[in-house]
Amino acid sequence: xxxxxxxxxxxxxxxxxxxxxxxxxxxxxxxxxxxxxxxxxxxxxxxxxxxxxxxxxxxxxxxxxxxxxxxxxxxxxxxxxxxxxxxxxxxxxxxxxxxxxxxxxxxxxxxxxxxxxxxxxxxxxxxxxxxxxxxxxxxxxxxxxxxxxxxxxxxxxxxxxxxxxxxxxxxxxxxxxxxxxxxxxxxxxxxxxxxxxxxxxxxxxxxxxxxxxxxxxxxxxxxxxxxxxxxxxxxxxxxxxxxxxxxxxxxxxxxxxxxxxxxxxxxxxxxxxxxxxxxxxxxxxxxxxxxxxxxxxxxxxxxxxxxxxxxxxxxxxxxxxxxxxxxxxxxxxxxxxxxxxxxxxxxxxxxxxxxxxxxxxxxxxxxxxxxxxxxxxxxxxxxxxxxxxxxxxxxxxxxxxxxxxxxxxxxxxxxxxxxxxxxxxxxxxxxxxxxxxxxxxxxxxxxxxxxxxxxxxxxxxxxxxxxxxxxxxxxxxxxxxxxxxxxxxxxxxxxxxxxxxxx
Amino acid sequence: xxxxxxxxxxxxxxxxxxxxxxxxxxxxxxxxxxxxxxxxxxxxxxxxxxxxxxxxxxxxxxxxxxxxxxxxxxxxxxxxxxxxxxxxxxxxxxxxxxxxxxxxxxxxxxxxxxxxxxxxxxxxxxxxxxxxxxxxxxxxxxxxxxxxxxxx
Numbered sequence: 001x002x003x004x005x006x007x008x009x010x011x012x013x014x015x016x017x018x019x020x021x022x023x024x025x026x027x028x029x030x031x032x033x034x035x036x037x038x039x040x041x042x043x044x045x046x047x048x049x050x051x052x053x054x055x056x057x058x059x060x061x062x063x064x065x066x067x068x069x070x071x072x073x074x075x076x077x078x079x080x081x082x083x084x085x086x087x088x089x090x091x092x093x094x095x096x097x098x099x100x101x102x103x104x105x106x107x108x109x110x111x112x113x114x115x116x117x118x119x120x121x122x123x124x125x126x127x128x129x130x131x132x133x134x135x136x137x138x139x140x141x142x143x144x145x146x147x148x149x150x151x152x153x154x155x156x157x158x159x160x161x162x163x164x165x166x167x168x169x170x171x172x173x174x175x176x177x178x179x180x181x182x183x184x185x186x187x188x189x190x191x192x193x194x195x196x197x198x199x200x201x202x203x204x205x206x207x208x209x210x211x212x213x214x215x216x217x218x219x220x221x222x223x224x225x226x227x228x229x230x231x232x233x234x235x236x237x238x239x240x241x242x243x244x245x246x247x248x249x250x251x252x253x254x255x256x257x258x259x260x261x262x263x264x265x266x267x268x269x270x271x272x273x274x275x276x277x278x279x280x281x282x283x284x285x286x287x288x289x290x291x292x293x294x295x296x297x298x299x300x301x302x303x304x305x306x307x308x309x310x311x312x313x314x315x316x317x318x319x320x321x322x323x324x325x326x327x328x329x330x331x332x333x334x335x336x337x338x339x340x341x342x343x344x345x346x347x348x349x350x351x352x353x354x355x356x357x358x359x360x361x362x363x364x365x366x367x368x369x370x371x372x373x374x375x376x377x378x379x380x381x382x383x384x385x386x387x388x389x390x391x392x393x394x395x396x397x398x399x400x401x402x403x404x405x406x407x408x409x410x411x412x413x414x415x416x417x418x419x420x421x422x423x424x425x426x427x428x429x430x431x432x433x434x435x436x437x438x439x440x441x442x443x444x445x446x447x448x449x450x451x452x453x454x455x456x457x458x459x460x461x462x463x464x465x466x467x468x469x470x471x472x473x474x475x476x477x478x479x480x481x482x483x484x485x486x487x488x489x490x491x492x493x494x495x496x497x498x499x500x501x502x503x
Numbered sequence: 504x505x506x507x508x509x510x511x512x513x514x515x516x517x518x519x520x521x522x523x524x525x526x527x528x529x530x531x532x533x534x535x536x537x538x539x540x541x542x543x544x545x546x547x548x549x550x551x552x553x554x555x556x557x558x559x560x561x562x563x564x565x566x567x568x569x570x571x572x573x574x575x576x577x578x579x580x581x582x583x584x585x586x587x588x589x590x591x592x593x594x595x596x597x598x599x600x601x602x603x604x605x606x607x608x609x610x611x612x613x614x615x616x617x618x619x620x621x622x623x624x625x626x627x628x629x630x631x632x633x634x635x636x637x638x639x640x641x642x643x644x645x646x647x648x649x650x651x652x653x654x655x
Contacts, residue, residue: 283599
């Protein structure tokens with residue numbers, strides 16, 4: 001398999017999981033080491049300072065003990081000699097001995113050091129006191145003899161050693177820190193493979209599958225039985241489930257397609273048969289009727305004089321029946337035709353169409369006193385030819401059932417209706433109406449609510465209109481009172497702009 | 504040589520007699536030629552078979568053609584008429600029982616000049632035949648006779 005180029009993020013992801021893991025390790029290690037080193041250095045400094053003060057205190061005590069007699073006997077030279085022993089202590093900057101009146105009795109200063117002990121001793125409150133000044137540590141101690149103050153010893157030590165020590169410690173700590181981080185980096189990089197690689201591989205597999213839609217691929221298990229292994233197993237199980245579902249779907253679709261093809265073939269065959277049937281009806285059923293009617297007429301014309309009135313009336317009835325049958329066949333054919341006719345939807349002006357239909361009706365029945373009101377500007381989205389048949393049937397129906405009134409009144413208007421998705425139109429007349437109990441049978445083929453002798457008709461017109469409306473996704477119904485006119489309603493899905501319904 | 508000749512191609516004897524009756528009723532059927540099927544119609548028009556010796560210059564003014572014919576269908580007859588230079592321009596009226604859209608479409612497609620449905624009601628049928636006769640024999644000017652049209 002040779003997959004197409006993958007998204008650029010597939011490898012070398014800037015925000016890669018493995019890299020983040022590495023940085024996490026380094027950051028944690030670095031921070032921990034930093035904290036440990038700082039704590040260690042701080043602790044050392046505190047300890048060292050204490051040690052220095054203690055050492056200074058010991059030196060002060062030794063000097064105090066050795067200089068008591070010099071103070072008592074007023075021998076500053078002896079005291080200075082005692083002080084000079086301090087030259088063994090490299091950090092001691094200056095030292096001084098004061099007598100019991102607080103005058104400087106003897107002093108020492110390290111060679112080159114500019115510092116002298118202060119002229120008066122700073123008095124320690126409880127025998128001994130140490131403090132820091134200008135980066136040096138200073139210690140003062142009382143010299144006592146048998147409970148009486150004989151004088152004061154003053155020592156000033158510099159802390160250069162501490163500073164040097166601190167610097168060394170910091171340097172060592174930094175080296176250790178850097179070495180540890182390097183070691184952490186190396187170990188993390190080495191172990192990252194083991195921990196992060198399976199996840200990275202899984203991610204790559206997922207990206208491949210998402211890209212190629214090849215659910216036959218599987219992620220590689222690590223075999224270590226950890227969470228990543230479970231993840232890989234679950235991932236593979238999901239892939240298998242998707243694969244199975246895809247196969248099932250494909251099979252179901254194939255079965256469906258085969259079934260649809262079979263049904264289509266059956267339907268096509270049935271439709272073809274139906275078409276052949278109605279074609280044959282159209283030709284072969286009508287031809288003999290014309291013969292019956294024609295020769296009946298010929299008989300009347302040529303031999304009418306030799307017949308008595310009864311014979312002539314029989315002939316008239318034969319011809320009337322023949323013509324009714326002709327109309328019936330035509331209506332049946334129209335009913336069949338509107339079912340299979342191809343629909344070409346367009347925006348139809350129902351008002352104009354209705355006006356044309358009414359004009360035809362008036363032309364065929366010129367003696368009729370009629371008033372037909374048509375609301376202007378009524379439009380519908382549908383097949384013009386079929387919608388015209390609907391109007392012909394509804395208006396023709398109204399025209400027919402108002403025949404026995406002194407004057408005919410018909411109104412075609414848009415009915416108020418709450419549903420915003422459809423347009424409802426109404427055709428109202430002042431005709432014979434019908435019993436509302438039978439309103440449901442109106443639209444069934446061959447159902448008539450009036451005797452054929454009272455109002456002629458085949459009972460197919462409304463069924464044809466309803467079938468056309470159904471094909472348009474619409475419906476039809478009627479309201480009436482017997483003898484008080486009827487209102488026929490039909491609803492069509494609201495006109496949609498050509499953009500949405502052009503196909 | 505009758506100038507106002509109608510060629511009626513009709514296999515159904517009832518329809519044939521009724522058409523003749525309707526034409527005669529309106530004094531239009533003096534020069535009526537009857538063909539009982541498509542083959543006979545072609546024989547007549549192309550002066551072959553039984554009609555080999557007739558005067559080829561005597562072409563009908565109009566042909567009334569039924570669609571449902573034995574042997575050769577009406578549409579096939581029309582197609583052959585239109586394919587032959589001798590009859591290419593002859594006015595042909597399809598006079599048939601059916602009103603199927605399909606028939607109308609193929610009729611006009613093959614070059615029919617008119618398509619008329621035979622009504623069941625004889626009175627209406629008779630009116631239709633009268634209108635046809637008056638229009639095609641009296642009102643309509645036929646195409647000019649072409650040279651060579653008459654010969655073989």
